[in-house]
Amino acid sequence: MTNDETRKNDEGPMTNYSHSPRQDDAGHWENEFWGAQNVSQTSELHDGGGKRVFDLEERTARFGEAIIRFAKKIPQNPVNNRLISQLVGAGTSVGANYCEADDGVSKKDFKNKIATCKKEARETKFFLRMVATAEPALKEEARVLWQEAKELHLIFCAIWRR
Numbered sequence: 376m377t378n379d380e381t382r383k384n385d386e387g388p389m390t391n392y393s394h395s396p397r398q399d400d401a402g403h404w405e406n407e408f409w410g411a412q413n414v415s416q417t418s419e420l421h422d423g424g425g426k427r428v429f430d431l432e433e434r435t436a437r438f439g440e441a442i443i444r445f446a447k448k449i450p451q452n453p454v455n456n457r458l459i460s461q462l463v464g465a466g467t468s469v470g471a472n473y474c475e476a477d478d479g480v481s482k483k484d485f486k487n488k489i490a491t492c493k494k495e496a497r498e499t500k501f502f503l504r505m506v507a508t509a510e511p512a513l514k515e516e517a518r519v520l521w522q523e524a525k526e527l528h529l530i531f532c533a534i535w536r537r
Contacts, residue, residue, distance in 0.1 A: 432473060466502075
């Protein structure tokens with residue numbers, strides 16, 4: 376593969392599926408799946424006064440803890456067991472990779488770990504959606520965690536672009 380081909384591949388999305396939602400339409404299909412916009416916030420993702428935690432290391436740690444507590448509520452069966460494993464792996468690695476990024480030895484190392492955080496946050500969103508599909512009774516709680524994963528993903532995207 377030539378350098379021009381490599382550069383060309385890096386410029387676009389990884390899939391060629393023509394019916395995939397455009398970035399502008401992301402909010403539409405997300406709202407369609409999750410339903411109402413009003414999301415009740417859980418205190419475990421906020422400080423005592425209901426305010427969002429701004430220390431990113433603490434925020435990602437609380438997020439990982441919330442994912443673990445949520446995963447324990449998911450009934451175990453062959454389908455859910457795989458989803459639980461993937462969800463816990465992705466959800467807890469967001470914080471672990473952020474800690475590694477914070478201790479990065481170079482700017483390149485930092486950026487690489489932040490890119491991993493972005494990917495893990497996006498993967499967490501995906502598996503929360505799959506759990507909500509597999510267990511509709513847990514959809515509201517999954518929605519709150521999905522919103523936090525989305526916000527973390529956006530934060531890591533902004534950091535990565537700097």
